[in-house]
Amino acid sequence: MKNPRHHLLVEIISIFCLVFFGMPVLHASDTLKDEIYQVGTLKPIDSTLKVKVGEMAPDFTLMSLSGKAISLKDYLGKKNVMLSFVPAAWTPVCSDQWPGYNIAKDEFDSYNTVLLGITVDNIPTLYAWTKAMGTLWFPVLSDFWPHGKTAQSYGVLRSSGTAERAIFIIDKKGEIRYIDVHDINKRPPLETIMAELEELNK
Amino acid sequence: MPSAKRTAHDGLPREIRNPVQPTYTHYFKTLEKGPHMRALFLLKVLEMSSCIYYYSVMKKIMRSLIICMILFGIIPLSSYAAASEQDCLAAITKVKLKLPPDDPGVAASLGIKQKDGQITLNDIDAEVIIIEIFSMYCPFCQRHAPMTNKLQTVIETRSDTRGKVRLLGIGVGNSPYEVKFFKKKYGIQFPLFDDANSAVLNSLPDIRTPYYFAIRKTGRSLNVFFTQQGAFEDPEKFLNTVLNKSGQLPGRSQ
Numbered sequence: 001m002k003n004p005r006h007h008l009l010v011e012i013i014s015i016f017c018l019v020f021f022g023m024p025v026l027h028a029s030d031t032l033k034d035e036i037y038q039v040g041t042l043k044p045i046d047s048t049l050k051v052k053v054g055e056m057a058p059d060f061t062l063m064s065l066s067g068k069a070i071s072l073k074d075y076l077g078k079k080n081v082m083l084s085f086v087p088a089a090w091t092p093v094c095s096d097q098w099p100g101y102n103i104a105k106d107e108f109d110s111y112n113t114v115l116l117g118i119t120v121d122n123i124p125t126l127y128a129w130t131k132a133m134g135t136l137w138f139p140v141l142s143d144f145w146p147h148g149k150t151a152q153s154y155g156v157l158r159s160s161g162t163a164e165r166a167i168f169i170i171d172k173k174g175e176i177r178y179i180d181v182h183d184i185n186k187r188p189p190l191e192t193i194m195a196e197l198e199e200l201n202k
Numbered sequence: 203m204p205s206a207k208r209t210a211h212d213g214l215p216r217e218i219r220n221p222v223q224p225t226y227t228h229y230f231k232t233l234e235k236g237p238h239m240r241a242l243f244l245l246k247v248l249e250m251s252s253c254i255y256y257y258s259v260m261k262k263i264m265r266s267l268i269i270c271m272i273l274f275g276i277i278p279l280s281s282y283a284a285a286s287e288q289d290c291l292a293a294i295t296k297v298k299l300k301l302p303p304d305d306p307g308v309a310a311s312l313g314i315k316q317k318d319g320q321i322t323l324n325d326i327d328a329e330v331i332i333i334e335i336f337s338m339y340c341p342f343c344q345r346h347a348p349m350t351n352k353l354q355t356v357i358e359t360r361s362d363t364r365g366k367v368r369l370l371g372i373g374v375g376n377s378p379y380e381v382k383f384f385k386k387k388y389g390i391q392f393p394l395f396d397d398a399n400s401a402v403l404n405s406l407p408d409i410r411t412p413y414y415f416a417i418r419k420t421g422r423s424l425n426v427f428f429t430q431q432g433a434f435e436d437p438e439k440f441l442n443t444v445l446n447k448s449g450q451l452p453g454r455s456q
Contacts, residue, residue: 096337096339096340096375097339098341099339099341100338100339100380102341102344103338103344103383103384103387104383127214132346134341135343140418168429186376189377189379189380189381190338190377190379190380190383191377192381194379
């Protein structure tokens with residue numbers, strides 16, 4: 001049966017729905033940043049390093065995004081390695097760090113260095129997150145289980161269970177040459193990294 | 203009969219079913235009781251149909267009322283939001299930029315006489331300044347870099363924009379090294395500035411890169427007349443949109 005009163009109700013409801021739920025659509029043009037969880041300002045460093053410059057880097061074997069397990073010892077005698085620990089996928093600074101390294105492949109290559117990106121997130125999360133950045137040329141490793149074991153062995157696992165924003169540069173002999181446990185709220189500048197890589201090849 | 207009764211009730215405003223008045227059920231029940239009742243019933247049917255007519259008119263009035271309410275409710279709200287956003291975005295006109303000491307081409311391509319040190323947008327010789335807010339670390343800016351280069355080519359090629367419209371980029375939160383890195387990687391043809399101490403980044407509202415500002419320069423007054431969040435697809439079209447909104451260049455309507 002036709003019911004005009006219901007029609008009016010539907011009309012009112014749909015107009016209000018349009019107004020209230022339609023508004024955010026106007027702002028939906030932004031892409032990756034809309035997916036980012038805002039963490040606010042965190043304690044700059046929340047862990048104690050367990051390794052020092054000049055020491056041998058603790059070995060690890062972690063699953064990479066491509067499904068291949070990667071060990072640090074794979075590169076012994078062949079390549080320098082830069083480990084880039086970042087706290088977590090879908091967080092502000094991290095999402096603005098690796099895309100920068102992603103356009104520096106030539107530079108890493110010229111310094112005969114491989115870059116390994118590591119977080120404590122699981123593979124599916126890392127897959128979705130890095131896909132949003134585009135295609136990354138370097139392996140992304142998941143230190144998810146046992147949770148943060150590798151981060152822990154370097155002393156960069158925070159009390160919250162995420163990793164520090166830390167950089168370790170390891171030479172071909174497996175010796176740690178540079179450590180930067182950075183303020184988690186800030187991005188390490190590219191020039192510092194490039195200067196250290198250059199130092200390695202002197 | 204019972205089904206007709208239902209039809210008569212459904213969809214009518216509550217007032218018609220006011221219990222103080224004799225109910226329609228009453229008329230239906232008394233329908234068989236004689237011709238005078240039948241006439242009364244016909245009268246009631248007439249009254250009912252006029253009610254339905256009245257109701258449909260009311261509906262139209264209601265609808266326009268609702269639309270008016272919504273319009274008048276939203277317009278002040280959105281203009282308020284736009285005003286506060288405009289204030290925030292006007293911060294771009296006050297930025298201080300550092301000329302890269304090792305790249306004299308930057309000053310030259312903006313028509314700036316001084317060779318080094320800090321500049322403001324007022325130092326730029328232009329009628330319209332287009333600013334791209336980018337970051338070396340932003341994947342969208344990286345992907346969009348060739349398109350922004352094309353925009354510069356279009357500006358330089360067209361006689362109505364050459365020397366009048368200036369395009370520049372600010373790498374928010376980027377060090378001089380990072381900006382230079384980006385410039386080299388993508389062969390950027392227009393002047394880029396760094397934001398080493400994040401002063402520009404912190405002065406702007408929470409915008410996402412790439413972000414475009416177009417600023418009209420009249421004498422010493424700077425006025426943001428156009429902003430765009432995100433990349434553009436066609437440099438020529440983008441430039442035309444900016445020019446049409448600027449209403450300043452020759453041959454353009456006010």
